Amino acid sequence: MDSTAQELFSEKVTRYIKSFYPLISLSTFEEFHTDELIQKWAEENDAKIREWSNGVGWVDFKSKRPLNVSDNTLAGALSFVLDNDRQEGFLVLRDVWPVFQRESPQYDLQAALLLKKLVRRLQTSEDSSMTIFLVGARHEIPLILEKDAVRFDVPLPDRKEIEGLLHEHASVQQYDLNEDEVPDIVTALQGLGEREIEQLLNRACIINANISRDDVDLFISEKEQIVRRNAALEMVEGSENLGDIGGLDNLTQWLQRKGRIFSRLAEANDFGVDTPKGVLIVGMPGCGKSLCAKVTASIFKLPLLRLDLGSVFGKYLGESEANLRRALSLSEAISPCVLWLDELEKAFAGVGQTNADVTTRLFGYFLTWLQENTKPIFVIATANNIELPPELLRRGRFDETFFVTFPTKKEREKILKIHLKKRSKKLSDNDIQSLAEKMDMFAGSDIEAVVKEAVEAAFVDGKAALTAKHFDDAIKNIKPLKKMASDLISKYEEMYKKYSIRPASS
Numbered sequence: 001m002d003s004t005a006q007e008l009f010s011e012k013v014t015r016y017i018k019s020f021y022p023l024i025s026l027s028t029f030e031e032f033h034t035d036e037l038i039q040k041w042a043e044e045n046d047a048k049i050r051e052w053s054n055g056v057g058w059v060d061f062k063s064k065r066p067l068n069v070s071d072n073t074l075a076g077a078l079s080f081v082l083d084n085d086r087q088e089g090f091l092v093l094r095d096v097w098p099v100f101q102r103e104s105p106q107y108d109l110q111a112a113l114l115l116k117k118l119v120r121r122l123q124t125s126e127d128s129s130m131t132i133f134l135v136g137a138r139h140e141i142p143l144i145l146e147k148d149a150v151r152f153d154v155p156l157p158d159r160k161e162i163e164g165l166l167h168e169h170a171s172v173q174q175y176d177l178n179e180d181e182v183p184d185i186v187t188a189l190q191g192l193g194e195r196e197i198e199q200l201l202n203r204a205c206i207i208n209a210n211i212s213r214d215d216v217d218l219f220i221s222e223k224e225q226i227v228r229r230n231a232a233l234e235m236v237e238g239s240e241n242l243g244d245i246g247g248l249d250n251l252t253q254w255l256q257r258k259g260r261i262f263s264r265l266a267e268a269n270d271f272g273v274d275t276p277k278g279v280l281i282v283g284m285p286g287c288g289k290s291l292c293a294k295v296t297a298s299i300f301k302l303p304l305l306r307l308d309l310g311s312v313f314g315k316y317l318g319e320s321e322a323n324l325r326r327a328l329s330l331s332e333a334i335s336p337c338v339l340w341l342d343e344l345e346k347a348f349a350g351v352g353q354t355n356a357d358v359t360t361r362l363f364g365y366f367l368t369w370l371q372e373n374t375k376p377i378f379v380i381a382t383a384n385n386i387e388l389p390p391e392l393l394r395r396g397r398f399d400e401t402f403f404v405t406f407p408t409k410k411e412r413e414k415i416l417k418i419h420l421k422k423r424s425k426k427l428s429d430n431d432i433q434s435l436a437e438k439m440d441m442f443a444g445s446d447i448e449a450v451v452k453e454a455v456e457a458a459f460v461d462g463k464a465a466l467t468a469k470h471f472d473d474a475i476k477n478i479k480p481l482k483k484m485a486s487d488l489i490s491k492y493e494e495m496y497k498k499y500s501i502r503p504a505s506s
C-alpha cells in the first residue's frame with residue numbers, strides 16, 4: 001500500500017534522528033499534530049523530551065505548564081543544557097525564530113552562539129546524542145548554523161489521510177458514510193489540518209448526526225476562513241465563464257484543452273500526458289488578462305486562489321520567504337486548484353540586481369517551486385510588462401506564454417455584445433459593426449466603460465432605448481489607453497514579436 005504524505009515525512013525525519021543529526025527545523029501550521037509526531041519519534045527512540053518555549057521558558061512538553069526554572073531566556077536555557085554532563089533525548093525549542101533574526105527586537109547573538117556550541121558538541125562528542133527541534137511557523141536558522149540544520153515543512157493531511165480520518169469518525173460516531181460522496185467530502189476538507197478536520201467533522205455531525213455531501217459547503221467556507229487568515233492568499237469568487245470573454249480564441253481554446261486534461265488527470269498521466277503546469281499571460285492593461293484567470297477557474301471547475309506577491313514581502317529577514325512558502329504550501333494543500341499570480345512584473349522587478357536581495361531570493365524560490373511542484377495546481381500568471389526576468393519566459397516554467405493586445409474589430413463586436421447583454425440591452429448588427437469600427441483604439445475595459453456610460457445616459461434621459469448618440473457621446477468621453485500610451489505599446493508589440501510569444505487572439 002502507498003504511504004501517505006505524513007508517513008513519508010515521518011519516515012524521513014526518523015532517518016535523520018537515527019543518524020544523529022543534531023538540529024532539525026520543523027515549520028508547521030499545526031503545532032498540536034507536530035507535537036504528536038515528536039512524541040511518537042521520542043517513543044521510538046526512547047528519548048525524553050524537554051521543551052523551552054519562547055515567552056514562557058521551560059515547560060512540560062505534554063501539559064505545556066511552565067516549569068519552575070528562574071532563567072527563562074534562550075541563552076540561559078542553552079547554557080543550562082550545556083552545563084549538564086551529558087546531552088541526550090529531545091530538546092524542543094519552540095517559536096525561537098525571532099531570537100535568531102537580526103532585525104527582530106528579540107535578536108540575541110549570544111543565544112545563536114550557544115546553540116552553535118551545543119550543536120558542535122553533539123557533532124563531536126560520543127556521549128551526546130541529543131536531537132534539537134526548532135518548532136515554529138518558520139525556519140529561522142542562525143547564519144552560523146545554516147549548513148548544520150535540516151529543514152522540514154510538516155505536511156497537512158493528504159487525501160488518503162483525510163479519508164482515513166473520515167472513516168474513523170464514522171465508525172466512532174456510528175453513522176454510515178455514502179462511499180460515492182466520500183471523494184467530494186475529502187476534496188472539501190483538503191487544506192485543513194488534522195485537528196481542524198476532526199473539529200469540523202464533530203461540528204457537522206452535531207447538526208445532522210452524520211457526514212454527507214450536504215456538509216461540503218460548511219467545509220469549503222471553513223477553508224475560506226483559513227485562506228483569509230493568510231494575508232497573501234485570497235479565494236476569488238466569481239461567476240465569469242467562457243461566454244464572458246470576447247475573442248482571445250487561441251488562448252481560450254488552449255485553456256479548454258488543458259482543462260480537459262486536468263479533469264481526467266490520473267487517466268491522462270497514465271496515458272503519458274504531463275500534468276499542465278500553467279500559463280503566463282502578458283499584455284496590455286484592460287485587455288482581459290484578469291478575466292482569463294477567472295474564466296480558467298470556471299473552465300477547470302476548480303477554486304481560484306489569488307496570490308498577492310506584493311503582500312508576501314515582510315520586514316524581517318527570512319519573513320518574505322516564509323510567507324511565500326506558507327502561501328504555496330496552503331495552495332498545495334487546497335489543490336486541485338487554479339493559482340493566480342497577478343502583476344508578476346511588480347513583484348519581481350529588480351530581480352538579479354544583487355544576489356542577496358530578497359526579491360532575487362523569492363524569485364529563485366518561486367521558480368524552483370514552479371519547476372518541482374507535483375501537486376495539481378494550474379498556475380496562471382499575468383503581467384502587463386513583458387520586461388520580465390528571462391528565466392520566466394524560458395520553456396519548461398510555464399506550458400505556454402501568450403500575449404494579449406487590443407481587440408480586433410471582430411473581437412470588439414463580440415465584447416460589445418457581451419457587455420450589452422450583461423445589461424439586458426441589444427443593438428442591431430449594423431449598429432454593433434459601426435460602433436466597433438469607431439472604437440478602433442479601445443481595450444476591452446474601454447468598451448465596457450462605453451457601454452456602461454451609454455446605458456447610464458439612456459437612463460438619465462428617461463429613455464428606454466439606447467441610441468447611437470448615447471454611444472457617440474460615451475466614445476468621445478473615454479480616452480482609450482492605446483492612444484495615451486502609443487509609444488510604449490508599439491515597443492511592447494515589437495518585443496512580443498522578438499520573443500515569438502504566441503498571440504492570444506487568432
Ligand code: ATP
Nearest residue numbers: 244245246285286287288289290291415444445448
Ligand atoms: P490589468 O492589466 O489592468 O489588470 P487586464 O488585462 O487584467 O487589465 P481585465 O481586468 O481582465 O484586464 O479587464 C477589465 C474588464 O474589461 C473585464 O472585467 C471585462 O469586463 C472587460 N474586458 C476586457 N477584455 C475583455 C474581453 N476580451 N472580453 C470581454 N470583456 C473584456
